[in-house]
Amino acid sequence: MxxxxxxxxxxxxxxxxxxxxxxxxxxxxxxxxxxxxxxxxxxxxxxxxxxxxxxxxxxxxxxxxxxxxxxxxFIDAHVHYPQTDMIASPAPGLLPWLEQYTFPTERAFADPAHAAQVAEFFLDELLRVGTTTALVYCTVHPQSVDAFFTASEARGLRMIAGKVLMDRHCPDFLCDTAEQGARDTEELIRRWHKHERSLYAITPRFAPTSTEEQMHLAGELARRYQDTYLQTHVSENEDECKWVKALYPQARSYLDVYDRYGMLRPRAVFGHCIWLDDEDRARIAATQSAAAVCPTSNLFLGSGLFDFEEADRAGMRMALATDVGAGTSFSMLQTMNEAYKVARLKGSYLPALRMFYLATLGAARSLHLDDRxxxxxxxxxxxxxxxxxxxxxxxxxxxxxxxxxxxxxxxxxxxxxxxxxxxxxxxxxxxxxx
Missing domain, CATH: 2.30.40.10 (Urease, subunit C, domain 1)
Structure with a gap:
């Protein structure tokens, strides 16, 4: 320490x-x-x-x-450290952007030296903009997690991170198997969770890139290690929502896919939450899960506008997040700037005090860390x-x-x-x- x-x-x-x-x-x-x-x-x-x-x-x-x-x-509730080098990459939408930039960039994190160098730069950027805690996506490579926590612990930071789980609909060079992903995750939990100021997040990338077997195993880990985090993406983009409906026809909604595998619980944080319905919002609130609101990313990819009013009506926990690399700034102040405009476009109003709350105590409550x-x-x-x-x-x-x-x-x-x-x-x- x-x-x-x-x-x-x-x-x-x-x-x-x-x-x-x-x-x-x-x-x-x-x-x-x-x-x-x-x-x-x-x-x-x-x-x-x-x-x-x-x-x-x-x-x-x-x-x-x-x-x-x-x-x-400041607390950033959803950010991808491996995407630091591809921030501000042009693409017509979420799925082409993943194919063209995200996956090729993440490939390099098989190299621990590269992962360590990016982790150092990423943490420098966070501290430069006043962010002291973040909920961080690594890559499928366990070494990307080791590199991240090694760098954050050397600085004495309170950080939450996890290895991405992905065993389908992705390039071969990033493809896990369900069993290997679960085994790696469990080892990483034992190595890093509650070690110094580090906390671990079980991280299925999103429902389309995980088989039912991988979702089942991730849900099992979430039940076995109750005090870990779980982070993933939900209802970000309309094309993605249609894709999930085709892949999981038995589920009531995109969020319900995660619910069926036991992934809604305290310390579960869902990125985006744009295309939810009332039942989804009620489930997030009832399970003490939380929404990570990513305005710069949602505007950049044209994904849609988060509905603050409906989230408040449901009593959902929520936190602001940058979602770099789709997000266009590491700064929570810049994120507030865009959140304010998103709220206006949806017909609601965010006072500055509320925005600062959502980047500090509101985020800590969403993470169940407000006692710390x-x-x-x-x-x-x-x-x-x-x-x-x-x-x-x-x-x-x-x-x-x-x-x-x-x-x-x-x-x-x-x-x-x-x-x-x-x-x-x-x-x-x-x-x-x-």
């Missing part, structure tokens, strides 16, 4: 969430001149500078970030980000005219990118500074 045992403190504006702003009046706390105190890599206290600073042990170093905002580190990350609550792991509302001339000009926290956060979400991240901390250690 990379925790620092001495007490450290930071002075800045402090923003933290206790609840979903869409459903609660007192969902957040905002302290304009605040003090965050960290010991042994965990939050000790977060409160007013005027009342807290006297409690600091003599000689405690205080980093002065006045004029900036400290909030919990996602807020500045005492006892939580000290993963946090320092936001600079004056990072660019335009941001500075807009935010100095702002007369509410909502306006400042909205400007950060709509105008911000990696430049708005002054620093990123994981377990109380600075892991990025601009």
């Amino acid at each position: 990379h925790n620092t045992s001495t007490v450290q403190a930071w002075r800045a504006g402090l923003l933290t969430f206790h609840a979903d702003p869409a459903f609660s009046e007192n969902a957040h706390s905002w302290i304009e001149d605040g003090l965050l105190i960290v010991a042994d890599g965990k939050v000790q206290a977060a409160g007013d500078w005027s009342t807290l600073h006297a409690s600091l042990p003599p000689g405690t170093p205080v980093t002065d970030w006045r004029g900036k905002i400290i909030t919990a580190g 990350i996602g807020s500045l609550a005492a006892g939580n792991e000290a993963d946090f980000v320092v936001l600079d509302p004056r990072a660019t001339p335009l941001l500075a000009r807009r935010t100095e005219r702002a007369d509410s926290l909502e306006e400042v956060l909205f400007a950060l979400a709509l105008l911000g990118d990696d430049r708005a991240i002054a620093a990123t901390y994981s377990g109380g250690r600075q892991v990025h500074v601009r």
Whole structure:
């Protein structure tokens, strides 16, 4: 572990969430001149500078970030680290994009040295944009998982990842067998799950690329290892939905395919969730599964618009996600920007506070990790980000005219990118500074 045992403190504006702003009046706390105190890599206290600073042990170093905002580190609920090198690849839709770019790019991860080099770059990018936890897809190669966790543990990060399971409708060079995929997954769970800050995700790519046998084995693993994660894709694209209907005619819906194999449960996270019906949404809510909302990816591939209003009506857990490489930015601020527009196009409205909630505590709740990350609550792991509302001339000009926290956060979400991240901390250690 990379925790620092001495007490450290930071002075800045402090923003933290206790609840979903869409459903609660007192969902957040905002302290304009605040003090965050960290010991042994965990939050000790977060409160007013005027009342807290006297409690600091003599000689405690205080980093002065006045004029900036400290909030919990961002959580990216769905991202593909092997697709880093093919971000922004032109294609007319999801399926041709997979064939032309994704599969050939993922082939290279049979080489552990290549996997390690991409993992390092990917983690640099995440930390540069203030993302401290991500739910990550590796490739079918077990060595791609080893490379990823080796790199993330060397930095002391809280990361969740898994080997992709895929045994049909894919190139031979990426084709698993059902048994081998299950065996590799089980070995990887034993090696990495709950090792340091790593957590494992059972990862069938999506229903069309897994045989019924592979789906059955993945479902069995999900039952046997209840505290692991399960991640996959659902109802992203209308052509894909038709394809699933043809492959699984007995299932009521695309989501029902996963349900039949026992894959809906706490810590199951489904990417996209665009073409769901009311029954699907009710099932996600009832099973404490979650939706990873990927606006930049959905717009890029023309997949459709996520319905925030219907998801809220059903009481679904949800989190924002970049979905790089179909997603066009690693930045959760850029992701908020597109999420806002997607919501408008569907006739609903996302306030900035709600968007920041969905990238922090809302995401942590979706991952059932809100007792550890996602807020500045005492006892939580000290993963946090320092936001600079004056990072660019335009941001500075807009935010100095702002007369509410909502306006400042909205400007950060709509105008911000990696430049708005002054620093990123994981377990109380600075892991990025601009």
